Amino acid sequence: AQTVTQSQPEMSVQEAETVTLSCTYDTSESDYYLFWYKQPPSRQMILVIRQEAYKQQNATENRFSVNFQKAAKSFSLKISDSQLGDAAMYFCAYRSGETSGSRLTFGEGTQLTVNP
Amino acid sequence: NAGVTQTPKFRILKIGQSMTLQCTQDMNHNYMYWYRQDPGMGLKLIYYSVGAGITDKGEVPNGYNVSRSTTEDFPLRLELAAPSQTSVYFCASVTRQRPGNTIYFGEGSWLTVV
Secondary structure (H helix, E strand, C coil), X not given: CCEEECCCXXXXXXXXXXXXXXXXXXXXXXCEEEEEEEECCXXXXXXXXXXXXXXXXXXXXXXXXXXXXXXXXXXXXXECCCCHHHCEEEEEEEEECHHHCCCEEEXXXXXXXXXX | CCCEXXXXXXXXXXXXXXXXXXXXXXXXXXXXXEEEECCCCCEEXXXXXXXXXXXXXXXXCCCEEECCCCCCECCEEECCCCHXXXXXXXXXXXXXXXXXXXXXXXXXXXXXXX
């Protein structure tokens, strides 16, 4: 089964600065999707960014971007110009492609604190 | 279009009781998932389904059962509730059609077993 590892249980950043959250995954599949989700205290799951494995170009969404290293099985999230509202738990997720059962696996999360 | 609807949102169960968490989606999605999330932890996959009539175990299936008689509904059954099942439960769904990279989550069901 695929595994997703987030090696940083907690991270902190100063407001307006940049922070990078790490994620690695283990798979033998070639068709898959990767996601970063934000979870505030309300427990709502909010999509931050997603990446299809077949796309070499790194995904970006405003202040959020990823560094997708397929060979290294790494999928880090960079948050630029950090804002107080970015403080939350962040989860990395892996979804198998349709031909591999579409199992959806999450990492253990990184708690991000933004200091004013 | 309501997305993914979970009920109940909050429930307190006594040890040994049983209950069903309901999950319904109105997007005709093939794939549906049940997760539990303990405090400060990630989401652990309990069961998932790739279509009506097909279900499979995830990482933590013990103490739970599921069924998928229709595309829309994917109920999670807790038999003989135990304190270890105190958690927040999430249901999610995904379309089979490409690109298939949008995951829809329910709002969560907070369950306490006392």
